[in-house]
Amino acid sequence: MSAVPRPARTTETELEVPSLARGLRLLGRFLRLRCPHCGGGPVLARWRVGMPWGVIRDRCPACHFRYERSDDGYFAAAMLINLIxxxxxxxxxxxxxxxxxxxxxxxxxxxxxxxxxxxxxxxxFYPVSKVLWLTIDVMLRPVTPAELR
Known part of the structure; x- marks a missing residue:
């Protein structure tokens, strides 16, 4: 069996200093555990029997933003946020x-x-810390059109 190729992930986007309005808008999206890009779709999947609690969806159902923006260790910073x-x-x-x-x-x-x-x-708190890390990352590295495909 051949492995299914995963889409390329973009990690080298430009850093940007967010405005106060953008920061507050993203804070509101975080508090509602919504997509930091559009605010429409939930980041966490609904819990069902047989599925681990707090699973992050692959993409936003509204704007199709890919939540895991880089390699498999993307949410390692969420562990640090969780610990702190x-x-x-x-x-x-x-x-x-x-x-x-x-x-x-x-x-x-x-x-x-x-x-x-x-x-x-x-x-x-670990699933919430993943959403917080994703929100901080989107605040500092805005979403590119390539991440919405």
Whole structure:
């Protein structure tokens, strides 16, 4: 059997400094988990039995923008975003819990909460971090017509 050739991916597009209006528009699309190019189609596929949770679609159903813009390691930066976000959320919530319960801090409860949160949040947030990375990438490297075919 011969392998089906994959379409060429464009990774060497010009970088661009986004305007405030463009940044806010892309932020709104990210918050709705929509295509960063057109805002029409969802980025995440609907979860079904037998399919992993948080799968990224291949293309936007509205504008046909290919979500994975480069090689197989395109979403590696999403792991970094996921790690940073998880750690910041943990540190913030831990500090708020300590300040809210001072001087009678429930250390045992915080220990169990911290362990559960550090296991669950990265798993649940990873698909969203992929959409965030895609949005940041589109903000800095606008979509070319070749990516819409």
């Amino acid at each position: 976000t998880s750690e910041l959320l943990f540190a913030f919530s831990f500090a708020v819990a300590i300040l809210a319960t001072w001087p009678e801090v429930p250390w045992d409860g915080l220990t169990y909460y911290a362990a559960a949160a550090m296991l669950l949040f990265p798993l649940l």
